[in-house]
Amino acid sequence: MFNSFFTKRNKNRLKNPHYAFLFDEALLDEFVVFDTETTGLNPKVDEILSIGAVKIKGNKIITSEKFEIFLKPSKDIKEESIKIHQIRNIDLQNAREPNDAIMQFLEFIGPRTLVGYYLEFDVKMINKYLKPLLGITLPNKQIEVSGIYHDKKIKFIPDGTIDLRFDVIMKDLGLATFGKHDAINDAIMTAMMYVKLQNISKL
Numbered sequence: 001m002f003n004s005f006f007t008k009r010n011k012n013r014l015k016n017p018h019y020a021f022l023f024d025e026a027l028l029d030e031f032v033v034f035d036t037e038t039t040g041l042n043p044k045v046d047e048i049l050s051i052g053a054v055k056i057k058g059n060k061i062i063t064s065e066k067f068e069i070f071l072k073p074s075k076d077i078k079e080e081s082i083k084i085h086q087i088r089n090i091d092l093q094n095a096r097e098p099n100d101a102i103m104q105f106l107e108f109i110g111p112r113t114l115v116g117y118y119l120e121f122d123v124k125m126i127n128k129y130l131k132p133l134l135g136i137t138l139p140n141k142q143i144e145v146s147g148i149y150h151d152k153k154i155k156f157i158p159d160g161t162i163d164l165r166f167d168v169i170m171k172d173l174g175l176a177t178f179g180k181h182d183a184i185n186d187a188i189m190t191a192m193m194y195v196k197l198q199n200i201s202k203l
Contacts, residue, residue, distance in 0.1 A: 010023075011023045027111065037085040038085075039081045049071055049095075050087065050184075051068070051101065052066070061192065071097075072096065077089055
């Protein structure tokens with residue numbers, strides 16, 4: 001009941017009716033896994049530098065339908081930030097204006113359920129741009145892969161501590177990690193996690 005109330009209130013704030021499709025019924029067998037690279041970990045002050053996303057249909061990761069875009073930051077990237085995400089100022093010479101990038105992202109995801117690793121942060125970063133742009137926050141359903149992993153693992157070690165680090169989960173699931181951690185590669189690896197977790201009963 002509360003979810004429908006908040007969804008309706010969110011939709012009523014939509015400034016551009018073209019994007020009403022975001023509020024359509026989620027497709028049951030289609031998902032979008034996405035990740036962002038940012039200048040830092042504070043949505044209030046930090047900015048998105050890139051967004052990577054890939055679609056899942058059924059149990060298949062559709063790498064032919066992937067999304068990758070770079071955003072122009074409002075100021076030069078600090079050296080300590082570059083060390084983390086490896087995105088340099090020179091790499092963003094052809095980056096898109098943030099509002100344009102967010103619009104393209106919305107067209108890609110549609111009303112599909114969103115999947116991610118520590119997805120709450122990525123959604124907050126998208127909403128930072130989306131709310132002033134369209135008056136809404138992302139209405140899509142959301143699935144957290146680390147939560148699925150934790151719930152499957154805790155059944156067998158109820159008194160234990162579960163390591164939820166990205167590379168640890170990948171290794172435990174028997175999945176190969178890509179050499180480069182960027183938005184699109186992390187989105188594809190997270191999609192691999194999600195599909196594997198959907199197809200195993202225990203860890």
